[in-house]
Amino acid sequence: MATIFIVEDDRSITNAMIKEFNKWHYQAQTVSDWDNVVLEIQHFQPDIVIMDITLPTFDGFYWTNQLRQVSDVPVIFVSAADMDPNAVRAIATGADDYIVKPFSLNVLISKIQAVLRRTKRETIPVETLAYEDCQLNILTNELTHQDSAVKLTPTEATILKILFLNSGKLVTKQQLMQNIWQGGLFIEDGVLNVNISRLREKLAQVGLRDRLVTERGRGYRLVTADEI
Template sequence: MEETGVRILVVDDERAIRRFLRASLSAHGHTILEAAAGREALSAVAEQRPDIIFLDLGLPDMDGVEVTRQIREWSDTPIIILSVRDREADKIAALEAGADDYLVKPFGMGELMVRMRAVLRRVWQAHRQEAVFQSGELKVDYTRRRVWVGEREVNLTPTEYDLLKLLAQNAGKVLTHPHMIQKIWGSDLIGADHLLRVNISNLRKKLEADPARPQYILTEAAVGYRLRLE
C-alpha cells in the first residue's frame, strides 16, 4: 500500500470539520469516509474497512476514548485523535485506550499529514515483516492486498480478504467461530454467524478447485475453521 489513496474515516460531530478534512485530504488523493457519532463510527470501521481513523473525543452519543477502546477489542486500524482537549490526562486516557497519536485542535494540515504518514509507515513496516504468505498454490500478498491461486489472481471483497488474512496469519491453527467473528465484525453484530458461513462459502468458491472438498479452508466441526499449511 502506498501513502496515497488511503481510506480515511473521519469521525466528528461538527459538519464543518468533516467538510474541511474531506476537501483537504481528497486533494491529496485519499478516499474520505465520514461518521458523526460513536456508534456510527463503530459500524463504519466494521463495514467499510478504513486504513486509518481520525477521531474526535467529544461525540454526541459516547466518548471517543470509549470508541477507541471498543475498536481495539477487535481491530488494529490506526487511530489518530483530533480533539480540542489538551489536558495531559485526556491524552493519556486516549493513548492508553489504544490510540496511535493525538493532535490538538486547531491543527495545521501539514502537521496532520506528517502524523498520518508516520503512523501508517509504522503499521505497514510491521506488516511487511512477513509480507507474503504461501501454502501450496495459494499466495496472499499482505502489502498489496492481492491473492493468487497458481497463476490466477483472485478478486476478493474486503471482508473476504480480511477473513483469508486472519486464517493465513494463523495457518495451521483452528480459529473458533466467536474468535473470527470478534476479529472481523466485533461481538455485537446481529447475524454474524450467518455472515461468517456465507463469506467462508464464497471464499471457497473463489479459492478451491472443488469447494465441496476444500483443500485450503478446512472446517473443524462445531468449532471453527483452519487454513491448511503446506
C-alpha cells in the first residue's frame, strides 16, 4: 500500500483527496502542525508528498526546499497559481510534477501512479477496486460479489470502474462517453446504452441487478444495498 502525505490547508480539498486515495487503497496523512511540516513528513515516511503552494506559515517552495535537505521523496505540487512561472520554480525546487487547480481527482491519481512507477516506489500495483461487498479486478475485468464472479468486457469494466470511483454520485452519459471513447464526440447514445444493458445482465448474474440505477435524462448511479 502506497502512502501519501498531503500538505494542503483547504479542508474540502484534503477530504476529497483522502476519499479518492482510499478507493485506490492508498494511505494518506495530513499536516497537524504547520510549523513542523518536514518533521511530520519524516515521521510518516510517505511514498509521495502532495504539496500546495499557498500555506498558513511558509509556502510550498520553502517546505520543499527544507524537505530536499533530508529526503528525496517525490513531490507533486498542487496550486491555483498559473502554470508559468510557478511550475518552473516548483521543478527547480525539487518537485517531480505539477497540477493546477481546479483539477480532476482521476488526473491526480494518474500523476501519482506515474511518479510512483518512475521512482519504483509502488511495488504492489493496485488491482482491485471495492464498492461495499463488490470487487472489480481492473487487470482481469472480473467482478465478484459474495461467492459469485463474472467476466466483463473491457468497455463494461471501464463503465463499472468509473461508477465505482464515483460511488453514490450521478455519472452522466456524457461523462461516461468522454472517459471511454476519447471525448465521445462521434459516439451515439445507443452505443453506450447497449453496453449499459449488457453490464446490467452481468450484474444480475452475480446478484447485483438493482445496484445500477438509471436517472432518466441524467445518467447512472451505483446505490448501496440499503438504498434498494
